[in-house]
Amino acid sequence: MRQLIAGNWKMNGSFAALAAYAGGLKAGLARVSAVDLLVCPPDPLVRPLIDMLASESVAVGAQNCAEKRAGAHTGDVSADLLAELGASHVILGHSERRMDHHETNAQVRAKAEAAIGAGLIPIICVGESSAERSQGEAVTVVRAQLAGSVPEGFTGVIAYEPIWAIGTGKVPTEDEITQIHEAIRTALVRQLGEAGAGMRILYGGSVKPDNAQAILALPDVGGALVGGASLKAEDFLAIAAAAAGG
Numbered sequence: 720m721r722q723l724i725a726g727n728w729k730m731n732g733s734f735a736a737l738a739a740y741a742g743g744l745k746a747g748l749a750r751v752s753a754v755d756l757l758v759c760p761p762d763p764l765v766r767p768l769i770d771m772l773a774s775e776s777v778a779v780g781a782q783n784c785a786e787k788r789a790g791a792h793t794g795d796v797s798a799d800l801l802a803e804l805g806a807s808h809v810i811l812g813h814s815e816r817r818m819d820h821h822e823t824n825a826q827v828r829a830k831a832e833a834a835i836g837a838g839l840i841p842i843i844c845v846g847e848s849s850a851e852r853s854q855g856e857a858v859t860v861v862r863a864q865l866a867g868s869v870p871e872g873f874t875g876v877i878a879y880e881p882i883w884a885i886g887t888g889k890v891p892t893e894d895e896i897t898q899i900h901e902a903i904r905t906a907l908v909r910q911l912g913e914a915g916a917g918m919r920i921l922y923g924g925s926v927k928p929d930n931a932q933a934i935l936a937l938p939d940v941g942g943a944l945v946g947g948a949s950l951k952a953e954d955f956l957a958i959a960a961a962a963a964g965g
Protein backbone atom coordinates (compact mmCIF):
# COMPACT_ATOMS: atom_id res chain seq x y z
CA MET A 720 0.00 0.00 0.00
CA ARG A 721 1.23 3.54 -0.72
CA GLN A 722 2.32 5.35 2.40
CA LEU A 723 0.56 8.54 3.46
CA ILE A 724 2.69 11.44 4.67
CA ALA A 725 0.42 13.92 6.40
CA GLY A 726 1.44 17.33 7.70
CA ASN A 727 -0.26 18.83 10.75
CA TRP A 728 0.50 22.55 10.86
CA LYS A 729 -1.36 22.99 14.15
CA MET A 730 -1.96 26.73 14.78
CA ASN A 731 0.85 27.81 12.46
CA GLY A 732 1.03 29.26 8.96
CA SER A 733 -0.21 32.49 7.42
CA PHE A 734 -1.65 33.85 4.20
CA ALA A 735 1.59 35.78 3.72
CA ALA A 736 3.75 32.65 3.77
CA LEU A 737 1.41 30.32 1.87
CA ALA A 738 2.53 30.93 -1.71
CA ALA A 739 6.17 30.30 -0.86
CA TYR A 740 5.24 27.02 0.84
CA ALA A 741 3.05 25.88 -2.06
CA GLY A 742 5.79 26.80 -4.53
CA GLY A 743 8.38 24.86 -2.55
CA LEU A 744 6.14 21.82 -2.40
CA LYS A 745 5.32 21.89 -6.10
CA ALA A 746 8.99 22.14 -6.99
CA GLY A 747 9.77 18.86 -5.23
CA LEU A 748 6.73 16.77 -6.03
CA ALA A 749 8.26 14.80 -8.87
CA ARG A 750 10.62 12.94 -6.52
CA VAL A 751 7.86 11.82 -4.15
CA SER A 752 5.30 10.48 -6.58
CA ALA A 753 5.31 7.06 -4.88
CA VAL A 754 3.60 8.37 -1.71
CA ASP A 755 0.33 10.14 -0.91
CA LEU A 756 0.82 13.64 0.48
CA LEU A 757 -1.59 15.54 2.68
CA VAL A 758 -1.22 18.97 4.28
CA CYS A 759 -3.56 20.04 7.10
CA PRO A 760 -3.26 23.79 7.72
CA PRO A 761 -5.59 25.86 9.91
CA ASP A 762 -9.11 26.05 8.40
CA PRO A 763 -8.81 29.54 6.83
CA LEU A 764 -5.84 28.35 4.76
CA VAL A 765 -7.48 25.18 3.42
CA ARG A 766 -9.09 26.70 0.33
CA PRO A 767 -6.24 29.06 -0.58
CA LEU A 768 -3.76 26.18 -0.34
CA ILE A 769 -5.96 23.97 -2.54
CA ASP A 770 -6.10 26.77 -5.11
CA MET A 771 -2.34 27.30 -5.02
CA LEU A 772 -1.65 23.58 -5.42
CA ALA A 773 -4.30 23.25 -8.13
CA SER A 774 -3.95 20.10 -10.20
CA GLU A 775 -1.03 18.94 -8.07
CA SER A 776 -1.24 15.61 -6.34
CA VAL A 777 -1.33 16.93 -2.77
CA ALA A 778 -4.46 16.58 -0.69
CA VAL A 779 -5.43 19.29 1.79
CA GLY A 780 -7.24 18.53 5.03
CA ALA A 781 -8.37 20.01 8.34
CA GLN A 782 -7.34 19.45 11.95
CA ASN A 783 -10.74 19.10 13.61
CA CYS A 784 -14.47 19.22 12.90
CA ALA A 785 -17.67 19.54 14.89
CA GLU A 786 -19.56 16.57 16.28
CA LYS A 787 -22.84 17.91 14.96
CA ARG A 788 -23.56 18.34 11.27
CA ALA A 789 -25.05 21.89 11.56
CA GLY A 790 -26.96 24.19 13.87
CA ALA A 791 -26.55 26.32 16.96
CA HIS A 792 -22.90 25.56 17.81
CA THR A 793 -21.14 28.91 17.85
CA GLY A 794 -17.52 28.76 16.80
CA ASP A 795 -17.63 25.19 15.52
CA VAL A 796 -16.94 24.22 11.90
CA SER A 797 -18.89 21.34 10.40
CA ALA A 798 -17.40 18.45 8.49
CA ASP A 799 -19.82 19.26 5.68
CA LEU A 800 -18.45 22.78 5.33
CA LEU A 801 -14.88 21.47 5.34
CA ALA A 802 -15.82 19.05 2.59
CA GLU A 803 -17.45 21.86 0.62
CA LEU A 804 -14.25 23.85 1.04
CA GLY A 805 -12.38 21.02 -0.66
CA ALA A 806 -10.79 19.30 2.33
CA SER A 807 -10.27 15.56 1.81
CA HIS A 808 -9.24 14.48 5.32
CA VAL A 809 -9.69 15.65 8.89
CA ILE A 810 -7.40 14.91 11.84
CA LEU A 811 -9.48 13.94 14.89
CA GLY A 812 -8.68 13.30 18.54
CA HIS A 813 -5.17 14.76 18.39
CA SER A 814 -3.71 14.71 21.91
CA GLU A 815 -3.57 18.51 21.93
CA ARG A 816 -7.34 18.59 21.42
CA ARG A 817 -7.91 15.78 23.90
CA MET A 818 -5.92 17.85 26.44
CA ASP A 819 -6.67 21.52 25.56
CA HIS A 820 -10.36 20.95 24.83
CA HIS A 821 -10.97 17.91 27.03
CA GLU A 822 -12.19 15.91 24.04
CA THR A 823 -13.40 12.47 25.05
CA ASN A 824 -13.34 9.24 23.08
CA ALA A 825 -17.10 9.56 22.62
CA GLN A 826 -16.71 13.02 21.10
CA VAL A 827 -13.93 11.85 18.79
CA ARG A 828 -16.18 9.01 17.70
CA ALA A 829 -19.08 11.41 17.00
CA LYS A 830 -16.73 13.66 15.01
CA ALA A 831 -15.53 10.66 13.00
CA GLU A 832 -19.14 9.75 12.20
CA ALA A 833 -19.87 13.33 11.13
CA ALA A 834 -16.71 13.40 8.99
CA ILE A 835 -17.53 10.13 7.24
CA GLY A 836 -21.10 11.34 6.70
CA ALA A 837 -19.70 14.43 5.00
CA GLY A 838 -17.38 12.40 2.77
CA LEU A 839 -14.16 13.26 4.59
CA ILE A 840 -11.48 10.73 5.53
CA PRO A 841 -10.88 10.92 9.29
CA ILE A 842 -7.42 10.39 10.77
CA ILE A 843 -8.08 9.32 14.37
CA CYS A 844 -5.14 9.88 16.71
CA VAL A 845 -4.36 7.67 19.69
CA GLY A 846 -1.35 7.51 21.99
CA GLU A 847 -0.21 7.19 25.58
CA SER A 848 1.35 9.72 27.93
CA SER A 849 4.83 9.34 29.34
CA ALA A 850 3.43 8.27 32.74
CA GLU A 851 1.21 5.65 31.10
CA ARG A 852 4.19 4.25 29.18
CA SER A 853 6.39 4.07 32.24
CA GLN A 854 3.64 2.21 34.07
CA GLY A 855 3.51 -0.36 31.25
CA GLU A 856 0.04 0.84 30.20
CA ALA A 857 0.76 1.99 26.63
CA VAL A 858 -1.03 -0.88 24.85
CA THR A 859 -3.98 -0.84 27.25
CA VAL A 860 -4.47 2.92 26.84
CA VAL A 861 -4.28 2.80 23.05
CA ARG A 862 -6.69 -0.15 22.90
CA ALA A 863 -9.19 1.74 25.06
CA GLN A 864 -8.89 4.84 22.86
CA LEU A 865 -9.54 2.74 19.76
CA ALA A 866 -12.52 1.01 21.36
CA GLY A 867 -14.02 4.37 22.36
CA SER A 868 -13.07 6.60 19.41
CA VAL A 869 -13.40 4.41 16.33
CA PRO A 870 -17.02 4.11 15.16
CA GLU A 871 -18.58 0.95 13.80
CA GLY A 872 -17.96 0.61 10.07
CA PHE A 873 -15.09 3.12 10.26
CA THR A 874 -13.29 3.87 7.03
CA GLY A 875 -10.27 6.09 7.49
CA VAL A 876 -6.80 6.21 8.96
CA ILE A 877 -5.39 5.70 12.46
CA ALA A 878 -2.36 7.64 13.73
CA TYR A 879 -0.33 6.35 16.67
CA GLU A 880 1.13 9.39 18.37
CA PRO A 881 2.73 8.85 21.77
CA ILE A 882 2.09 12.14 23.58
CA TRP A 883 5.61 12.26 24.99
CA ALA A 884 7.09 12.13 21.48
CA ILE A 885 5.09 15.05 20.07
CA GLY A 886 7.23 18.13 19.58
CA THR A 887 9.89 16.84 21.98
CA GLY A 888 12.49 15.30 19.71
CA LYS A 889 11.99 12.01 21.60
CA VAL A 890 11.04 8.99 19.52
CA PRO A 891 10.06 5.49 20.66
CA THR A 892 12.44 2.68 19.80
CA GLU A 893 11.74 0.69 16.65
CA ASP A 894 10.56 -2.21 18.81
CA GLU A 895 8.16 0.04 20.72
CA ILE A 896 6.62 1.40 17.51
CA THR A 897 6.33 -2.11 16.08
CA GLN A 898 4.71 -3.46 19.24
CA ILE A 899 2.04 -0.74 19.35
CA HIS A 900 1.32 -0.88 15.63
CA GLU A 901 0.81 -4.65 15.96
CA ALA A 902 -1.55 -4.10 18.90
CA ILE A 903 -3.46 -1.46 16.92
CA ARG A 904 -3.76 -3.80 13.94
CA THR A 905 -5.11 -6.60 16.13
CA ALA A 906 -7.63 -4.26 17.75
CA LEU A 907 -8.74 -2.86 14.39
CA VAL A 908 -9.31 -6.32 12.95
CA ARG A 909 -11.30 -7.27 16.04
CA GLN A 910 -13.40 -4.09 15.80
CA LEU A 911 -13.77 -3.73 12.04
CA GLY A 912 -12.98 -7.12 10.48
CA GLU A 913 -11.58 -7.02 6.96
CA ALA A 914 -11.57 -3.20 6.85
CA GLY A 915 -9.31 -3.16 9.91
CA ALA A 916 -6.82 -5.48 8.21
CA GLY A 917 -6.13 -3.02 5.41
CA MET A 918 -6.35 0.26 7.32
CA ARG A 919 -3.37 2.60 7.27
CA ILE A 920 -1.72 3.13 10.64
CA LEU A 921 0.50 6.22 10.68
CA TYR A 922 3.23 6.92 13.19
CA GLY A 923 3.50 10.48 14.56
CA GLY A 924 5.85 12.10 17.04
CA SER A 925 9.06 13.97 16.18
CA VAL A 926 9.36 12.51 12.68
CA LYS A 927 12.18 14.42 10.95
CA PRO A 928 14.10 14.03 7.69
CA ASP A 929 16.91 12.21 9.53
CA ASN A 930 14.79 9.56 11.27
CA ALA A 931 11.98 9.14 8.73
CA GLN A 932 13.54 6.39 6.68
CA ALA A 933 14.07 4.06 9.66
CA ILE A 934 10.57 4.68 11.04
CA LEU A 935 8.79 4.35 7.71
CA ALA A 936 10.55 1.06 6.95
CA LEU A 937 9.03 -0.61 10.05
CA PRO A 938 6.39 -3.29 9.54
CA ASP A 939 2.84 -1.96 9.52
CA VAL A 940 3.83 1.71 9.49
CA GLY A 941 1.56 3.06 6.75
CA GLY A 942 3.02 6.54 6.77
CA ALA A 943 3.63 9.45 9.13
CA LEU A 944 1.76 12.29 10.74
CA VAL A 945 4.27 15.11 10.88
CA GLY A 946 3.95 18.24 13.00
CA GLY A 947 6.91 20.61 13.24
CA ALA A 948 8.80 19.23 10.25
CA SER A 949 5.79 19.72 7.96
CA LEU A 950 6.06 23.50 8.29
CA LYS A 951 9.01 23.68 5.91
CA ALA A 952 8.22 22.33 2.45
CA GLU A 953 11.80 21.12 2.07
CA ASP A 954 11.71 19.02 5.28
CA PHE A 955 8.25 17.67 4.51
CA LEU A 956 9.43 16.60 1.06
CA ALA A 957 12.56 14.99 2.54
CA ILE A 958 10.33 12.89 4.83
CA ALA A 959 8.12 11.96 1.88
CA ALA A 960 11.21 10.99 -0.12
CA ALA A 961 12.30 8.72 2.75
CA ALA A 962 8.90 7.03 2.58
CA ALA A 963 9.38 6.54 -1.11
CA GLY A 964 12.71 4.90 -0.31
CA GLY A 965 14.61 7.88 -1.68
Ligand code: PEP
Pocket residue numbers: 727729880884885886887923924925926944945946947948
Ligand atom coordinates in the same frame (compact mmCIF):
# COMPACT_ATOMS: atom_id res chain seq x y z
C1 PEP B 1 1.79 16.17 15.66
O1 PEP B 1 1.49 17.25 16.12
O2 PEP B 1 0.91 15.43 15.22
C2 PEP B 1 3.20 15.78 15.69
C3 PEP B 1 3.50 14.55 15.43
O3 PEP B 1 4.11 16.77 15.98
P1 PEP B 1 5.71 16.68 15.83
O4 PEP B 1 6.02 16.02 14.52
O5 PEP B 1 6.17 18.11 15.86
O6 PEP B 1 6.21 15.88 16.97
